[in-house]
Amino acid sequence: MRTLQLTLEEAIVICKALSNEHRMNILEILTSGPLNVNDLAEMxxxxxxxxAVNIKKLEDAGLISTEQVPGRGMQKVSSKRYDQIIIKLRKETHSEENVISIDMPIGEYTDCEVEPTCGLVSDTDFLGVLDDPRTFYETDRKNAELIWFRSGFIEYRFPNRVPDDSKCDQIEIMAELCSEAPYHKFDWPSDITVWVNGIEIGTWTCPGDFGGERGNFTPEWWLTENTQFGLLKTWTINKKGSFVDGVRLSDVTLMELSLHSKPYISIKFGVKKDALNSGGMNLFGHRFGNHEQGILLKIFHSSKI
Known part of the structure; x- marks a missing residue:
């Protein structure tokens, strides 16, 4: 399920776009699949x-995407980008001084084990040899802005900066990612699993591999028929369990992660070989996709006293 998560400020633009019966009907109709303007107008x-005016407003709000496809000549076809919208009505209760944020470049991974199809690119060119896992160990991997593989995992180790006199209340992991299909394919599910400190916290099924429309930060040299952007997902682990975008994944809690016993926090993303939906994974960095970030870890902590 494709989810759009919004702050109160971001929700204003989206709510304006949705405050029209015709535009709501367009989104409902596009649930069954992409259509051109003529088909929508007739239906x-x-x-x-x-x-056309209502489609443009939905495009401007980022709720639908439009691409040129072969038909009678070339025609513009519109697709719905999200299945649900979540608006956060409550602000975080932690003060900024009690939140540690670390934005890890995606090329700074500490371990990996990947199988083709696989590859890395910077914001200017391909890195190493495509579909050769040995490329993932080259020194210039630190310049990667897009990483993809069919199955396996990639691991990041973040410094554990929780003060000695504090306890960790919650961690959040934010990353932009999607499935890995040939070129791109919206209907290409993949089961992406996340581990923290070696403990599996759950699996999220990505609906597809997104392209045909250039990502906000995707460089011009990268062809539009290739993967362009992903979905920004947030994994949360606290004393109640593990969640993705507020939806429970598992009963794994912070206590099971033993955060106090290591100088680092390990975050691992992967697609298991025996996954039901083995559709691979794309991971986006600061200069690729729709979000200017790498792997963002937030640690919420409070005094032990």
Missing amino acids: MDLPFSTT
Whole structure:
């Protein structure tokens, strides 16, 4: 399921785009699959111009994407980008001084084990040899801005900066990622698993591999038919369990992660060889995709006293 998670400020733009019956109907119709403007206008019994204006408003809000596809010549086809929208109505209760944020470049991984198809690219060119796992151990891997593999894992180790007189209350892991299909394919599910300190916290099924429309930070040299952007997901682990975008993944809690016993926090993303949906994984950095970040770890802590 493709989810859009919003702050209150971000929700204002989206709510304006949704405050129209025609635009809501367009999103509902696109649930069954991509359509061009003529088809949508006919199904809704609306003039072409009215339909086109409403599609443009949904595009501007980022709720649908449009790409050129072969038909009678080339035609523009619109697709719905999200299945649900989550608006956070409550602000974080921790003060900034009690939140440690670390943005890890995606090329700074400490371990990996990947199988083709696989590769790395910087913001200017390919790195190493495509579909050769040995490339993942080259020294220039630190310049990677897009990483992909069919199965296996990639691991990051973050410094454990929780003060000695404090206890960790919650950790959040944010990353932009998607499945790995040939070129791109919206319907290409993949079961992506996350481990923290070697403990499996759960698996999220990504619906597809997204392309055809350039990502906000994807460089111009990268062809639009290739993977362009992913979904920004947030994994949360606290005393109640493990969650992705607020949806429970498992009963694994902070206590089981033994955060106090190591000088680092290990975060591992992977696709198991025996996954039900073995659709690979793309991981986006600061200069690829729709979000200017790498792997963002937030540690929420409070005094032990």
